[in-house]
Amino acid sequence: MNALIHDLAAFVPDDRLIRDPLRLLAYGTDASFYRLVPKVVVKAESEDEVRSVLGVCHRHHAPVTFRAAGTSLSGQSITDSVLLLLGDHWNGVRVLDQGLRIALQPGVIGADANRRLAAFARKIGPDPASIDSAKIGGMAANNSSGMCCGTADNSYQTLVTMRLILADGTLVDTGDAASVERFRESHADLLAELAELGRATRADGALAERIRAKFAIKNTTGYGLNSLVDFEDPLDILQHLMIGSEGTLGFIAEITYRTVPDYADKASTLMLFPDLAEACRAVAILKSQPVAAVELMDRPALRAVEDKPGMPEGLADQPDQAAALLVETRAENAATLAANIEAITQALAGFGFARPHAFTTDMTESAKLWKIRKGLFPAVGAVRKVGTTVIIEDVAFKIPDLAAATLDLQALLTRHGYDEAIIFGHALDGNLHFVFTQDFGQEAEVKRYAALMDDVADLVVNKYDGSLKAEHGTGRNMAPFVALEWGAQAHALMWRIKRLLDPQGLLNPGVIMDDNPHAHLENLKPLPSADPLVDTCIECGFCERMCPSHGLTLSPRQRITGWREISRANAAGEDSRALSKLYDYMGLDTCAACGLCATACPVGIETGSLIKALRGRKAGGLEKGIGRLAGKYFGATLTATRLGLTAASLVRRHWPRPARSPRPSKPATVGDAVVYIPSCASRSMGTAASDGETQPLTSVVATILDRAGFAMVLPDGLDDLCCGLPFESRGLAATAQSKGDQMLAALIKASDGGRLPVVMDTSACSNRLKAIRQAGLEVLDLVEFLATRALARLTIRRQTGPVLLHVPCSIKKQGLEETMIALARACADQVLVPESVTCCGFGGDRGFAVPELNSHALRRLTVPDSCREGFSANRTCEIGLTEHGGVPYRSIAYLVERLSRMT
Template sequence: MATALTLFQQQLSEKLPASAFIEDYARRYAFGTDASFYRLVPKLIVLVADQQQAQQVISAAASYKIPITFRAAGTSLSGQAITDSVLVLLADSWSGYEIENQGHSIRLEPAIIGARVNQLLAPFGRKIGPDPASINSCKIAGMAANNSSGMCCGVAQNSYHTVKDMTLIFADGSVLDTRCEQSRNNFLQTHQQFIRDLVDLAQQVTNNPQLAQRIAYKYRLKNTTGYGLNALIDYQDPIEIIKHLMIGSEGTLGFIADITYHTVVEHAHKSSAFIIFDDISQVCELVKQLADLDVAAVELLDKRSLVSVAHHDIMPKEVHSYPAESAALLIEVRAEDAAKLVNLQQQVDELVAEFSSHQLATMAFSTDVKRNALLWNIRKGTFPAVGAVRENGTTVIIEDVAFELDVLAQGVHALHQLFDQYGYDEAIIFGHALAGNLHFVFTQAFDTPAQVARYEQFMQDVSQLVAVELNGSLKAEHGTGRNMAPFVATEWGADGFAIMQRIKQLFDKGHILNPGVIINADENCHIQHLKTMPSSDDIIDKCIECGFCETVCPSKGLTLTPRQRITLWRRRTELVNTLAKTDDLSAKQQLNRQLKSIENDFQYLGIDSCAATGLCGMKCPVGINTGEFIKSLRATQLTNNKMAHHVANFAVKHFAVLASTARFGLTSMAAIRKIVGAPMLRNLSKPANKLLGTPLYYSAWPRGEQPINRNNITPSQLDKVVYLPSCASRVFAADETAKDQRSIMQVMHSLANKAGIELLLPAQVNELCCGMPFASKGLPEQASSKAEQLLAVAEQLSENGRYPIIFDASPCALTTSIVAQQRGLTVLESAEFAYQYLLPKLTVTAQSEPVMLHVTCSSKRRGSEQQLVDVAKVCSNKVIIPADIECCGFAGDKGFNLPELNANALKTLRSQVPANCDMGISNSRSCEIGLTQHSGVNYQSVLYLLDKNSK
């Protein structure tokens, strides 16, 4: 007999594509993780790409009583985005927007990233109110569903207070678009009993003065504990009540298919100061007084937080010796013009001066963007600092509470006492002090009953302290989830909790929407389904599974993200360890099936499809470069592969021969294409690709470049630089559709001659390679050998660092720079060379025609991104940097051997190219091949554009 889940899936299979269903164990486990310390494995994952599909999923779930949980980006911290039933994921493509009223409002589809919304609003001097720390990763539906706030948001600018309209899908499959009068009227007609019950519920609250007063009091603070009961006293219109109950409901009352926000002003003038005091009680008193001024943000850091980030260069060196009661304030003021900013600074300075006797260190107000970024990095570095030093096997837990400012100091001291009582010696406190919102971070193992009991008792004491003794919020901005569900009644009392239970029953009679979250009858739900974090590899063991890495991963949506690769590898380790200890035959069989699924699938999902560019490491709060981990796995796989090492060693010794062979092959393919056509050639390449793994041909394949002709070089005599053409530049000719058919070497010499710079080219240039192609394939010895050969030549030719060394490809510069710097050598990539050496000596006339610009991963990792952008903007008045494309996914030769990775990474590129644009620029030849293929315009080095427009 078919199960309800089977029937549910069968019904949806008639309406959704097969690719919308994820059933294999490996991906269900990997995709099922979120940033919390809980773990559930969904039985089925469904990917939805639009409102109609979401409605179909909810309707089918209602029909078969299947619990479903909607997941946005999975950055939630309280266990509200996991399930052991059906997990519904939002496709990245469901991220449209509509800017209204000159940016004063904006309609957003649910999967758009929060930071992307602010980029869209920036030209209007506006932004959305919520500003959570995860804004670069979290999606708008998740932000609204959790009522996320942040550093500068406070209460007044959160989603509850800035929502304008929504399109909602309810548990019965019905839809309400609050923008549309007809939709509102239809809903009021078809849901008359629902509306009567909702209005009656609001009236019950109004008729309970004690409860109504408690609600009004609690929402002067930040509060995301339970449902937003303030909607029942703030509004009389049932549509408005529904709309505002949805904010912070964590997917338990309905699904937000789109949301329209009232935006807020983004002031152009900002100034920050950082002051450390010797007494946290005095700091809290100062915060109370700062609350009366027009201050944008006040972030508090206790002594333990300061010590955790003491390694930052901008921090005072004496911080370790400061008193235990020390604390710091990071203060930011904002204004619409410079004069008002100065006035605000003076007001704050005068107030702070009254506490001068308690000051230990002061970094005064400044508008210096770079310095202030360093100050904010101190604040943002506190959470990951704990994660980076935690013991293997523990997880990082971050809780957030809120107090009235009158008892803020009391709350801080009491929390410190609880940390000491329960042995959380590493615990730190920081937070948004103006809102009385404190985060505390600690590490916790859940591998023994004693550890679980310690956490359970600690949370009991925290809830009693915060909710009862100090009448604060147990959850200020991270959502109730599972870990605070048992304590909702503690905070709200029996009558308040009963209203919340009625709300859940009213909106979701079948309890199919995210059951177990917010309302949970199990008083121990916060200590069940706890996530284990087994040690599995030194490179990845510090991962806290926050998901911040996912937005920059080119394989996201194709296979796995860095977080998912780590999650799955940890599960593999856990299964191996468990199997070694298990005697139960039935359990062993199940565990073996799971292990086999992971080991069968991880090769492609985890290893082969990883670009290994390391961009994830820049987004990771604890600095994990998952690409390095994957390369280490590739190296392990090749340890006993004698053939692979023979081939690699041959390549090391005969690199020029291989490059020449590659050029010949490309030229031959180009000739064949002229005879049979590109479509036929692609079809001919498919069998070999499938059987042998050889590259799959496509139209952007370049011809082979001509061998280097040193006789064509006309040296200049003013300055000298060492020029090392990359392998790709030596092998791949310009695309045959490019207007400029010169080689990159000819362009480099043209620019050098204009600027009076002599290029020193190694005699053995054809043998040289930075080693990156070998390293990315897991061949570190061969990579090191080629890198050493190149550096020896560069060192000699540069006269031990007298002249800088120039690469025309940013990946080569990144690969070489660290070791080169240790030898006193200066390495630059083409954009850096152009910015530092060429622009000062050239006259450049910017063209009016637009250009597409792709900033490579290696430029971002080198910190040279801005120089590339600046060179482009000198050459063109309209430089377009596509949104949501962080890495092109070409990854050396993966664009040839695994073209689906490149296609996935660039799937939104073509739609962002303006009609009048026919040129793209970057600084890596291999990346440019894929960019050309997937954009419809030709991409070349930024040097081509500079040479075209300079003299």
């Protein structure tokens, strides 16, 4: 391995050649319940690098596994050899033919592709539940589908062309005539054999019919043998074999899809039935109706979410045999949608529904209905016992078999003691998911799982001739069962394909093709207790796209994985010092603790809470003492900060100049008064030295309040007040609470016991104030106040140019993102919110302490030439945005004040 790493280092920079034990463990973790630790992780940034890595692995006979987002559920993206991870430069998107086609590199997140297509009312066909996190490379390599995609719009069916790299390093672009011609010459023997495999398969009537029948329903078990019967050109066969091959046949460097319509007119309804049989009978009828999605949920599934906020009334009253269908119909216009609803209603007339239902076109109500379906998987994961994992299996049956198969599956789960299991799925395709919890720490439990899977395989294959994997991919999970499902002849054909395209067997071995009958029971991932704050984490990776440090050091998932291993080692009496030392920087120092991870987490985990707790545990007596002194003499601390900024702003022009607190006033007795509490950042940090604007935010807010007819009330002792956030972020919980209590007391007094609303001008601080506020105290973020209270009293002269906006994490966490965008739209016709940036990574003081975090988070920030300034709602965020955006960023209050001036 040392020689291999030496050869890789010849062309891969050190920062993209990962060898430290913490990141090897963390980067090697995917969403499955398997664990392998790679020997080395290579972040590849180009096709040439991928080809070079394959060449090195070929020379050293080292297996290599490709990885995109790592949301795979069946162990497809892990290895104990070389892990080739997509770097930053695989995000190319080309919208073609007015949105009818789209060319995508493998690092593009599925939802981002759809955002690019939204202007054309189109979308990509695959629509997995993980589309907000999963990347195109993985979606294509697994032939992912989803709720609406079915078998008609998946990657296999919507593939147009592909750039692919074979195991021998050859690159071919099937959409480029010159590339194709060269490939036909250089790989004539390979193409001839593929053509012969196709001819022989099509000539074997029984085998060809078997293949067609297997792919008439969702099926991702084994290779896509349908390519051998659907196509004659060996190049078409080759590129369609790549779909669903899970990185075992080659690397997909780009894929061009035919897109599908994305209709804006939609309607949803939740149909409750007295039993599963009646629900499945309705599915058979709905199959021929104009429906986009039909989601089946059994009674345990409904029970798992019936007590959640926003659930429809009556769910808890349903009998034990009840089942539900969540049905959605879509159309190109309202008239067609109404016709669809009428057709569906008439088709199901006479059914014995458990309660009346009606379609709704209200987006809020529809979202509540879909929240039921989306909450099922995390509902089980959130209540599992510590140390267990949550498993989601994925099978498919023919529609006529759906009711009987579902009841059989329920009985099977009960027989094996999985009483918490729930069943739901994409009923139109006969695709069922069943979710249960499993302890892999005990041999007896592993044997119970093994017995369950044997019985599931027998039920699905021998009784119903269904698919053991419908859309989650074969992976390691079902590799031992491929022969059972397909039979010896088809299985042998798959082995021929594997050996033809990967003769050394180096591409992702153990995935899809594995004759080890116990492979699905080996390398099981431990999930030891780490901390109650994160023990419910299922390591799905949905959080990663939100995290500013992802790719620099660790993501939230990876921080949890790392801390779990440190905790396990400590509990076992093992030496964890090496991991802990690495974790200090990668886990603690470079976490922005912004909390955005919680907004994407299925079980609502905020990894930053763990990090802040760990910082507090790590803090020594001296640090805690300094924190207490800073809190006690906070006014002096701010004075020192201003002095430091005076010096720093002379050297770093984008850093803020010092500011001063607004002048105090007496409590107002008039009705139109607000308590204004400027944050410590606003009271100490003015505009940047390079900024043409000189007024501090406190003066701007005072001007707006006066202009809008609000009397401004400032709390007593303002210089000593702080909400406690700077201390909380360092893990100094006691000081944070003390400062928070002090501020709340001052605000209660200033607001006349809560009679007056309180306005905070920094979103991170308003978010904390709302979390700790006392009953009766109304706290408004400045953005919220401007949009809902002040704007109606101001005359806005809308500007002609666009408004460039950065929405801070704390605005998103308060649910004010759309409010902030609406405020900007009141100021200009066009509002630009760069999609490439989630959190700016400044993280309070992180931008000062670890500036590389801020740089990494904003590495894709591009400011259009039409914008000469940007706006946000957090002073520290604006410091980093100014530096990396190349234009001054200020609070959006500056924009409102400027455009509301009388002329």
